[in-house]
Amino acid sequence: MSKKIVTILVTAAVTATLLIVLFIFLMPTYGPRFLHPLMADSMPQSMPAGRAEHMMNAAPPAGLDTAANRLTDNEQFRVSFSSDLDPVVINQMHSWTLHVETAAGQPVENAEILVDGGMPQHGHGLPTQPQVTEYLGEGNYRVEGLRFQMGGWWEVKFDITADGHDTITFNLVLGG
Amino acid sequence: MSHPRQLFIILALLGIIGLAAAAYAWWPRPNDWTAAERATLQTLGLDSLPPLPADPSNRYANDAQAAAWGEKLFFDTRFSVNGQVACGTCHLPQLGFQDGLPLGKGVGQTGRRTMPIAGTAYSPWLFWDGRKDSQWAQALGPLESAVEHGSSRTQYAHLIATAYRDEYEAIFGPLPDLTGLPAAAGPVDNPSARAAWEGMSAAGQEAVNQIFVNIGKAIAAYERTLLPQPTRFDAYVQAAVAGDTAVMRDLFTADEVAGLRLFIGQANCIRCHNGPLLTDNDFHNTAVSQAPGLPEDLGRAAGAPQVLADEFNCLSAYSDATSEQCAELRFILAEGEQLIRAFKPPSLRGVAQRPPYMHAGQIATLEDVLIHYNTAPTAPAGHSELEPLNLSPAELEQLLAFLQTLNE
Numbered sequence: 001m002s003k004k005i006v007t008i009l010v011t012a013a014v015t016a017t018l019l020i021v022l023f024i025f026l027m028p029t030y031g032p033r034f035l036h037p038l039m040a041d042s043m044p045q046s047m048p049a050g051r052a053e054h055m056m057n058a059a060p061p062a063g064l065d066t067a068a069n070r071l072t073d074n075e076q077f078r079v080s081f082s083s084d085l086d087p088v089v090i091n092q093m094h095s096w097t098l099h100v101e102t103a104a105g106q107p108v109e110n111a112e113i114l115v116d117g118g119m120p121q122h123g124h125g126l127p128t129q130p131q132v133t134e135y136l137g138e139g140n141y142r143v144e145g146l147r148f149q150m151g152g153w154w155e156v157k158f159d160i161t162a163d164g165h166d167t168i169t170f171n172l173v174l175g176g
Numbered sequence: 177m178s179h180p181r182q183l184f185i186i187l188a189l190l191g192i193i194g195l196a197a198a199a200y201a202w203w204p205r206p207n208d209w210t211a212a213e214r215a216t217l218q219t220l221g222l223d224s225l226p227p228l229p230a231d232p233s234n235r236y237a238n239d240a241q242a243a244a245w246g247e248k249l250f251f252d253t254r255f256s257v258n259g260q261v262a263c264g265t266c267h268l269p270q271l272g273f274q275d276g277l278p279l280g281k282g283v284g285q286t287g288r289r290t291m292p293i294a295g296t297a298y299s300p301w302l303f304w305d306g307r308k309d310s311q312w313a314q315a316l317g318p319l320e321s322a323v324e325h326g327s328s329r330t331q332y333a334h335l336i337a338t339a340y341r342d343e344y345e346a347i348f349g350p351l352p353d354l355t356g357l358p359a360a361a362g363p364v365d366n367p368s369a370r371a372a373w374e375g376m377s378a379a380g381q382e383a384v385n386q387i388f389v390n391i392g393k394a395i396a397a398y399e400r401t402l403l404p405q406p407t408r409f410d411a412y413v414q415a416a417v418a419g420d421t422a423v424m425r426d427l428f429t430a431d432e433v434a435g436l437r438l439f440i441g442q443a444n445c446i447r448c449h450n451g452p453l454l455t456d457n458d459f460h461n462t463a464v465s466q467a468p469g470l471p472e473d474l475g476r477a478a479g480a481p482q483v484l485a486d487e488f489n490c491l492s493a494y495s496d497a498t499s500e501q502c503a504e505l506r507f508i509l510a511e512g513e514q515l516i517r518a519f520k521p522p523s524l525r526g527v528a529q530r531p532p533y534m535h536a537g538q539i540a541t542l543e544d545v546l547i548h549y550n551t552a553p554t555a556p557a558g559h560s561e562l563e564p565l566n567l568s569p570a571e572l573e574q575l576l577a578f579l580q581t582l583n584e
Contacts, residue, residue: 004180007180007184008180008183008184011183011184011187011188012187014187014191015187015190015191018190018191018194018195019194021198022194022195022197022198025198025201025202026197026198026201090450090451090456091450091451091456091457093300093503093504093507122447122561123559123561124514124561125509125512125514126509127458127459127509128504128507128508128509129507129508129509129510130507131507144503144506144507145503145506145507147504149448149450149456149457149458150446150447150448150450150456151216151446151447151450152447175212175215175216175219176216176219176446176450176451
């Protein structure tokens with residue numbers, strides 16, 4: 001009787017241990033999808049490389065808004081960009097056309113626009129100093145001098161002064 | 177509970193299946209690459225190298241006659257103050273166009289490591305600090321450096337007139353009259369040559385500058401033809417892109433594959449060593465130490481103002497480019513902390529064959545370079561882009577094995 005119980009308990013304990021060990025050992029294969037969000041957030045960026053693609057380098061934050069057409073931070077303007085180099089790849093000098101309109105949809109003429117940016121996860125800025133070089137009419141502006149020298153998450157920020165002042169940050173995630 | 181024995185067997189089977197699954201997941205399959213990894217590998221292979229970019233600042237860039245003549249100049253030691261130094265003295269073809277020394281040695285000793293040349297036609301910036309923005313402008317720097325070729329532009333103009341008149345005129349048209357031109361004059365360190373240069377008329381200076389510039393443009397036409405050669409790594413990338421495991425296994429050992437996996441992943445190498453040339457041709461502070469006995473080297477922070485002020489830059493009268501074609505110079509990042517002690521990463525192609533390493537040959541072996549990146553010391557000045565990698569000695573060995581697959 002007691003021998004039977006001991007056998008069952010030992011077998012159950014061994015199986016449970018095996019399942020727990022398996023859960024841990026198989027983690028590199030199935031990725032962190034079963035991790036509690038609290039644990040996932042506290043994982044260092046340089047965690048050991050597994051097979052999962054998103055672990056190849058510091059991954060951009062989840063839910064990053066990479067839309068190319070958005071309202072500015074204080075919703076003063078709606079701004080969109082299109083790149084001469086499409087898709088944007090690394091190590092190539094290129095230009096963008098920036099379109100600025102009011103939140104109501106009227107093109108914003110002759111705004112003063114400053115460009116900045118960088119890689120928040122690496123702590124460095126842009127490798128060039130892009131500038132708005134020309135107003136093309138109908139709320140369109142030519143931005144020259146863009147070049148990104150590595151893959152990963154980039155921010156490109158525009159500081160816009162027209163009838164009012166506002167800022168916007170576009171996010172790009174580049175490969176390579 | 178009436179059949180404990182059956183239950184035991186079921187649980188044991190479950191355990192065995194679990195162990196088998198774990199073994200399957202952990203069994204080394206080094207040549208398995210995800211689609212994203214294959215895409216990254218493809219960007220690094222030589223097949224991804226675009227066609228040679230135009231050099232609008234040099235109208236002779238693709239002139240075969242200029243290239244053939246430029247090759248002669250490259251190896252002609254008469255282009256020096258002592259008749260013993262040519263470009264090829266430090267850029268030795270048999271050593272991948274570098275010299276294997278910590279610091280280049282011309283007529284004196286320079287403060288920097290000699291850089292390899294292959295593929296520099298793709299770079300917007302030349303030298304470790306990018307103080308030149310074209311191959312032809314770069315070639316002119318050492319010719320007038322007191323510790324490299326050590327002479328001056330009027331001496332070179334005289335040499336062209338006596339030794340190369342026909343070849344020069346066939347490419348560039350008639351040489352101007354050089355009578356009365358000082359034997360040695362140029363905006364150089366040597367006080368008498370500098371005084372002689374300052375004593376010349378503006379028209380005389382311009383005529384000499386044109387000859388000097390044409391020398392640079394011919395040498396650049398030759399240097400443009402120096403391109404990286406396919407390596408075992410490039411063959412592996414082709415096999416990886418095609419998904420041909422048998423060929424991959426033939427080409428790379430397990431250590432080399434593991435090293436490549438670190439290279440594109442955990443070791444962060446491709447942040448800077450990206451694209452088919454394995455360099456982004458930009459500028460990075462990687463906490464390399466100040467070389468003992470040399471003046472403080474600020475890297476790009478000093479090079480950026482120099483290229484903006486350079487009399488032979490893309491926007492100069494001697495450049496054949498329109499200002500629209502000089503985007504790199506017009507939108508140069510010329511200020512800021514990220515330029516301090518930032519240096520250009522050389523191509524990693526052939527890297528294992530080119531010790532010592534860094535901009536003043538500070539690190540003797542590739543093993544020690546990897547230890548440097550693994551430990552990420554603090555930069556002597558400015559802000560280092562490195563973070564400690566915490567790779568094991570075995571992983572560093574794997575990276576080292578991989579880097580040798582880039583031998584040419």
